[in-house]
Amino acid sequence: MLERFGIRLVPRLAAPAYVVFLISLGAIIAAIIVTGFIFWAYGVNPFSAYAIIAERTLFNGRGFSEVVRKSVPLLLAGVGLVLAFRAQFWNIGAEGQILAGAVGASGVALFVPLPPPLAIPAMFLAGFIAGALWGFLPAILKIRLGVNEIITTLMMNYIALYIVRWLINGPWKGESVVGFSYSDLFDRAIWLPTIGTTRLHWPTLLLGLLLAAFIAFLINRMRLGFEVRMIGEGPAAARYAGVNFLTTTLILVSLAAGAAGLAGVGEVAGIHHRLVEPNSISLGFGYTAIIVALLARGSPLAAILTALFMGWVFASGDVMKVALRLPFQITGVINGLVLLFIICSEPLLRYRIERIGSRASAVESETGPA
Amino acid sequence: MADAPSVQDPTTQQTPLLSMQGISKNFPGVKANDSVEFEVRAGEVHALLGENGAGKTTLMNILYGLYQPDAGEIRYRGEVVTFRSPRDAIACGLGLVAQHFHLARRHTVAENIALGLANTPFIFPTRALRERLRELGNHYGLGVNPDARVWQLSPGERQRVEILKALIQGAEILILDEPTSVLTPQEAEALFQVVEQMTSESRAVIFISHKLDEVMRIADTISILRKGAVVGRLKRRDANPARLAELMVGRTIAPPERTSDGLRDRIVLELKGVWVRGDRGVDALKEASFRLQSGEILGVAGVAGNGQAELIEILTGLRQPSRGQILLDGEDITPLGVRGLFEAGVAHIPEDRNHVGIVPGMSVAENLVMRQYRYPPFARGALLDQKQVTRFARSSIDQYDIATPSKDTPSRLLSGGNVQKVILARELSGDPKLVVASHPTYGLDVSAAALTHELMLSQRARGAGVLLVSEDLDELMQLSNRILVLFAGQVMGTVDVEEATSETLGMMMAGAPQEAALGATTDA
Numbered sequence: 071m072l073e074r075f076g077i078r079l080v081p082r083l084a085a086p087a088y089v090v091f092l093i094s095l096g097a098i099i100a101a102i103i104v105t106g107f108i109f110w111a112y113g114v115n116p117f118s119a120y121a122i123i124a125e126r127t128l129f130n131g132r133g134f135s136e137v138v139r140k141s142v143p144l145l146l147a148g149v150g151l152v153l154a155f156r157a158q159f160w161n162i163g164a165e166g167q168i169l170a171g172a173v174g175a176s177g178v179a180l181f182v183p184l185p186p187p188l189a190i191p192a193m194f195l196a197g198f199i200a201g202a203l204w205g206f207l208p209a210i211l212k213i214r215l216g217v218n219e220i221i222t223t224l225m226m227n228y229i230a231l232y233i234v235r236w237l238i239n240g241p242w243k244g245e246s247v248v249g250f251s252y253s254d255l256f257d258r259a260i261w262l263p264t265i266g267t268t269r270l271h272w273p274t275l276l277l278g279l280l281l282a283a284f285i286a287f288l289i290n291r292m293r294l295g296f297e298v299r300m301i302g303e304g305p306a307a308a309r310y311a312g313v314n315f316l317t318t319t320l321i322l323v324s325l326a327a328g329a330a331g332l333a334g335v336g337e338v339a340g341i342h343h344r345l346v347e348p349n350s351i352s353l354g355f356g357y358t359a360i361i362v363a364l365l366a367r368g369s370p371l372a373a374i375l376t377a378l379f380m381g382w383v384f385a386s387g388d389v390m391k392v393a394l395r396l397p398f399q400i401t402g403v404i405n406g407l408v409l410l411f412i413i414c415s416e417p418l419l420r421y422r423i424e425r426i427g428s429r430a431s432a433v434e435s436e437t438g439p440a
Numbered sequence: 441m442a443d444a445p446s447v448q449d450p451t452t453q454q455t456p457l458l459s460m461q462g463i464s465k466n467f468p469g470v471k472a473n474d475s476v477e478f479e480v481r482a483g484e485v486h487a488l489l490g491e492n493g494a495g496k497t498t499l500m501n502i503l504y505g506l507y508q509p510d511a512g513e514i515r516y517r518g519e520v521v522t523f524r525s526p527r528d529a530i531a532c533g534l535g536l537v538a539q540h541f542h543l544a545r546r547h548t549v550a551e552n553i554a555l556g557l558a559n560t561p562f563i564f565p566t567r568a569l570r571e572r573l574r575e576l577g578n579h580y581g582l583g584v585n586p587d588a589r590v591w592q593l594s595p596g597e598r599q600r601v602e603i604l605k606a607l608i609q610g611a612e613i614l615i616l617d618e619p620t621s622v623l624t625p626q627e628a629e630a631l632f633q634v635v636e637q638m639t640s641e642s643r644a645v646i647f648i649s650h651k652l653d654e655v656m657r658i659a660d661t662i663s664i665l666r667k668g669a670v671v672g673r674l675k676r677r678d679a680n681p682a683r684l685a686e687l688m689v690g691r692t693i694a695p696p697e698r699t700s701d702g703l704r705d706r707i708v709l710e711l712k713g714v715w716v717r718g719d720r721g722v723d724a725l726k727e728a729s730f731r732l733q734s735g736e737i738l739g740v741a742g743v744a745g746n747g748q749a750e751l752i753e754i755l756t757g758l759r760q761p762s763r764g765q766i767l768l769d770g771e772d773i774t775p776l777g778v779r780g781l782f783e784a785g786v787a788h789i790p791e792d793r794n795h796v797g798i799v800p801g802m803s804v805a806e807n808l809v810m811r812q813y814r815y816p817p818f819a820r821g822a823l824l825d826q827k828q829v830t831r832f833a834r835s836s837i838d839q840y841d842i843a844t845p846s847k848d849t850p851s852r853l854l855s856g857g858n859v860q861k862v863i864l865a866r867e868l869s870g871d872p873k874l875v876v877a878s879h880p881t882y883g884l885d886v887s888a889a890a891l892t893h894e895l896m897l898s899q900r901a902r903g904a905g906v907l908l909v910s911e912d913l914d915e916l917m918q919l920s921n922r923i924l925v926l927f928a929g930q931v932m933g934t935v936d937v938e939e940a941t942s943e944t945l946g947m948m949m950a951g952a953p954q955e956a957a958l959g960a961t962t963d964a
Binding site: 084291292293294296299300303304306307308309310311312314 | 756757758777778779782788790792795796797798799800801802806810811813814819822823824826850853
């Protein structure tokens with residue numbers, strides 16, 4: 071059918087990195103263009119809308135700090151998902167793992183009296199462990215009983231959500247809080263430090279960058295990473311080689327889910343300073359992290375860029391709401407469109423588009439003299 | 441093809457039933473077919489001989505309407521025809537029995553055949569068919585119960601169903617793609633008789649194979665394909681196996697030298713009353729007992745699915761026996777898993793080399809250390825020592841002459857022979873005590889197969905025990921010291937290679953006990 075248009079698809083052996091980058095960029099641009107039509111349908115000029123968004127997110131120090139702030143949880147959860155996806159462990163549960171991490175950190179902040187220099191690391195540690203525990207059960211179920219992890223990790227999200235609701239309405243409901251559901255404020259001494267007057271809590275950002283570098287090192291240089299890739303790319307070969315699926319999967323899922331837990335710590339200890347409604351702790355960061363990881367196409371370092379981009383989408387949502395009076399939910403539309411276009415662009419990684427005329431003549435000149 | 445000897449045979453001076461002229465087909469980076477001339481006449485068996493990847497299947501897919509050629513034309517009884525789909529090809533009397541059968545497993549034989557017919561009635565689709573099936577079955581000796589469900593049939597019976605399907609569709613030209621790969625020698629002989637009966641009735645058969653003896657047995661004309669081009673066409677009476685092998689490979693192939701056996705000073709492997717449960721819950725091995733000495737190659741023969749796969753799995757740790765004991769150098773290794781057995785000195789050359797033997801997306805270097813990465817010098821604590829990996833990769837690529845653009849090339853881009861070299865380099869690097877090889881040359885080209893054979897022999901000479909599972913009886917008889925035959929999970933016996941003939945082995949593979957098989961064939 072394509073022949074009618076004078077083009078055809080030719081399989082590629084391996085797509086070079088710049089092609090992968092350009093195709094991903096193309097998917098993002100396509101999503102932005104289609105979103106423009108939605109602006110237009112709301113009666114907003116898409117060009118001026120993007121101009122306003124750009125001015126308030128990219129060319130404004132405070133605005134840009136919001137972009138980075140929103141990309142921090144995406145980076146932590148996204149880098150974890152990059153690792154999990156490399157082993158073909160389809161963790162859809164980063165959202166629940168973020169909430170678990172938030173609960174872990176809040177527990178330490180509210181009930182464990184520690185001097186501040188110890189309390190902050192203790193919060194991160196507790197959040198990491200809580201997140202990892204949240205990933206443990208689906209991992210064991212998958213390896214031992216063959217239960218599909220997509221379903222179990224997704225279900226664990228709802229369990230985490232209701233546990234947080236129960237905590238802030240029940241045992242952890244703040245004594246000084248009347249009429250609202252949240253915990254007491256954390257002691258001001260253990261709030262995460264921010265850069266200047268922005269809300270960018272830099273310890274979490276630093277953790278995210280370090281984790282991205284560590285996961286990249288793990289995948290490429292460590293035995294564990296070698297096992298992760300074998301499980302992901304050739305499970306039958308991994309079994310033949312003697313890789314222990316249970317321990318390897320448990321370790322990698324703990325790392326991935328623990329990273330999402332760290333994101334939850336950052337949100338409660340760096341922004342809200344108390345345990346709040348689950349929908350306020352995470353604006354769907356756990357789900358958006360899936361897009362961050364898919365867009366990064368298996369590279370933890372690329373996740374730094376893709377997390378920044380998705381952070382920009384979230385920050386743009388705030389601008390749309392405040393300056394353009396558009397619903398914040400448009401960010402969800404952009405997320406969906408980006409995901410859609412990434413998936414649609416997959417065939418371009420495996421095939422090249424060629425004009426039929428040019429190819430045929432090239433072949434003739436190759437074979438002509440022979 | 442100027443260098444192809446032209447055939448001048450007075451008995452076949454007629455328009456060919458079918459001819460392909462100047463057929464070319466390109467895939468990215470590969471000329472699958474290059475100006476191929478091919479024809480087949482009524483009443484003849486025309487064999488298409490070539491190594492894997494020579495372009496045989498591509499050519500037949502073009503003939504059967506599955507691919508369109510980039511250049512060239514097909515003539516049916518002298519008229520130019522275009523086959524846009526298999527439907528057009530079937531209309532011109534072509535029938536294809538593919539290497540992998542296309543049958544609905546849960547349906548009956550009659551239903552499967554009715555599916556492929558254009559004029560099948562809407563209700564009671566198989567009623568009219570049964571009589572015709574019985575007739576054809578009797579006529580060609582292709583008896584199959586029309587009400588049997590396909591999953592109940594043996595591979596040989598399924599092949600008969602495919603042939604019947606083609607005949608009922610009115611095939612005058614039958615294409616058989618590697619038809620004997622799933623058959624016992626007796627079944628293969630029965631197939632040859634069917635083929636002879638068909639040609640005696642002026643039907644034509646295109647017989648695709650890479651096995652020289654078969655082609656010499658059945659073909660009237662032999663076309664040899666190498667790298668997409670026809671490099672020779674011979675009448676059978678002008679052909680001999682050595683000449684065919686030379687044309688196929690492009691150089692002379694010396695038969696593997698029978699190197700001396702290794703020192704047989706100890707029993708490397710012993711199985712004592714081993715029972716294994718297969719995937720479907722039935723016993724795949726029943727009380728198997730045998731011994732393998734050092735410096736010996738023990739061949740394992742049997743039709744696929746008689747317990748060979750499970751035997752390999754228990755010897756390499758992928759499956760646990762339900763009863764019995766396995767000893768390696770006198771030590772009980774029954775409970776050890778994959779790692780334990782690798783550490784104990786068991787090398788494993790798996791059957792499915794592209795999915796089990798390597799990780800296709802990972803580099804050649806990484807695949808070369810896929811089993812050893814956990815141990816020094818490749819592992820340094822939790823890290824992989826890239827320098828050691830590189831060094832090992834370089835030396836393996838050199839030593840085994842692995843054709844790869846670089847050590848970092850993904851293994852999926854390698855040819856089958858080079859993938860096997862990667863596996864051999866890895867598995868044989870630690871001087872294993874026991875080498876378990878499953879169909880090590882299946883689908884390999886002649887030169888890669890020859891190298892694999894050499895390596896098996898050198899392992900034996902070094903004093904390792906080699907357990908060689910293969911469906912190729914010639915290979916087993918060429919390499920083994922003794923041949924063990926499995927049937928329905930039982931060891932039917934072990935025959936010294938000097939006493940083994942394909943008839944004896946064939947009878948044992950079909951369930952005859954060793955004494956009966958040996959008696960019957962010596963009487964004859």
